Amino acid sequence: MDEKLSKLVQDRVGGAQPVCLFAYDLDRLTEHVRTVVASLPPRCRMFYAMKANSGERLLRALAPLVAGFEVASGGELAKARAVGGQIPVIFGGPAKTPAEIEQALRQDVTRLHAESVLELHRISEVATRLGRIAEVLLRVNLAGPFPTATLAMAGRPTQFGIAEELLPEAVDTARRLPGIRLAGFHLHSLSNNLSAPAHLELLDFYRRTVRQWEREFRLEVEVLNAGGGIGVNYADLDEQFDWAHFARGLPAVVDAFPEHCREIDFECGRYLVADCGRYVVEVLDIKRNHGVDFVLVRGGTHHFRLPVSWQHSHPFTVVPVEDWPSSAPRPELRDAAVTVVGELCTPKDVLAREAPVSRVRAGDVLVFSHAGAYGWEISHHDFLSHPHPEHVYYGDSA
Structure with a gap:
């Protein structure tokens, strides 16, 4: 995890609400896209497929770099035109x-x-x-x-x-x-x-x-x-x-x-923006049911539906948080294979399955990588009316 993202996380740990956010590194994004576009031979043009992520800040960062935008609805077209009438x-x-x-x-x-x-x-x-x-x-x-x-x-x-x-x-x-x-x-x-x-x-x-x-x-x-x-x-x-x-x-x-x-x-779409995004969530609880170790987080597939949509276990890292202000015992797992689930009332709310971790505790933070594409955009945001995650954009390009 880079220093800027680490600071974003640390600034939010111990706050009034558990950590739950999408973080987008716009410098990482623009460097990658510049490299891709510069390597194309004459006659080839790279358009950005907005369905992957139509966030205005990403669109404004991408607009000077790509040949234009590919849209698949009137709503996406309106977002494109809000960024520039001549794009x-x-x-x-x-x-x-x-x-x-x-x-x-x-x-x-x-x-x-x-x-x-x-x-x-x-x-x-x-x-x-x-x-x-x-x-x-x-x-x-x-x-x-x-x-x-x-x-x-x-x-x-x-x-x-x-x-x-x-x-x-x-x-x-x-x-x-x-x-x-x-x-x-x-x-x-x-x-x-x-x-x-x-x-x-x-x-x-x-x-x-x-x-x-x-x-x-x-x-x-x-x-x-x-x-x-x-x-x-x-x-x-x-x-x-x-x-x-x-x-x-x-x-x-x-x-x-x-x-x-x-x-x-x-x-x-995905290839251009996936790597610039991270989905960051705080561990709320840890429990074991029927031989499976579950890590429960603030958030889930109503924010980041990609893993369940594609039926894969999404990669993440554990960010240790040493402070534990509660007087309750702190649940912990060591050298375990964990299934990471969200806060929804459905067993399908799964972000990762049987993922190996050396240590994870309630209050730690999980950072899911490559979350910049088909995460928030394809998710059922208001199911159970949980709070939306914060969206943070950082880097000099921001």
Whole structure:
């Protein structure tokens, strides 16, 4: 734990309320994102997928560094525009309403990712009524096969994109309808891929597929959006996606795209922001039930739902707190495997299972790493009406 975070924790220990906060290191964030963006070859652009974390302070730190924001709702678009009226924005999502499409066009999004033939008609109707031309990418649910990843977005039945066998109808519709300009394709097929070589192979598979479509449909693809899908290894923090390897191999793949493909977009979220965030909670109690040692904390999955959503044991460290003001005996475990649970009235409120600890006591603080993405954003904040955690941003970039 760095010194600034340590001070944040120590300043709150022994306060009126147990420690419970999200802490975001904006210097760590901007250094990482600068490195990623600087390593991209010409024609490649990195958009930030706001669904990972749409906190205003993070967005303002990211805005000067990335090519723009990827949004998946009218609400996210409003947050993006609150940060900057001229920031490039691309709009995805599988079920856009006509009102969201109108909002997108009125607020000058760069392009929309169309997910069905009906959605193409909706975009056309709104664009024609407003006297606009909507630049569109067709999101295609490819048949695959794809590398192994935590989530499959294509290659299997999902709600995302246009089935590959229906692409001829979609291309014809996009060309025929007024108010639409077909610029290319969106091929986000998986999520949380941890293999850099596999991700290079995936991008080359996209290249070959798009070239085949160009021949089949007699078109020139100007923009390919390769999605995000670059992951974070929560099980082994020392074995992460090798971005340096990916960046070294990327120019060869990109150079094989035809010159008329002017733009190859990535829209990463988790990979950009996960490591800048920490979820910090105080241990309220320790108990043993049916042979399992439980550590109960202020907070839980109503703040940080990622572990239960992805069914993993989230990594944490124990910060010892020596002060124990109570006259009650202080529960303690040594050299134990503990299950960390929150304050909700459900056995599913679990942050970590069978996690080894050398020592943990009531009153100590647990710091969950890599909590900057898909934590607060996907959580059921008001279940049981517990207090919300504090959100703290620190670093020179703050």
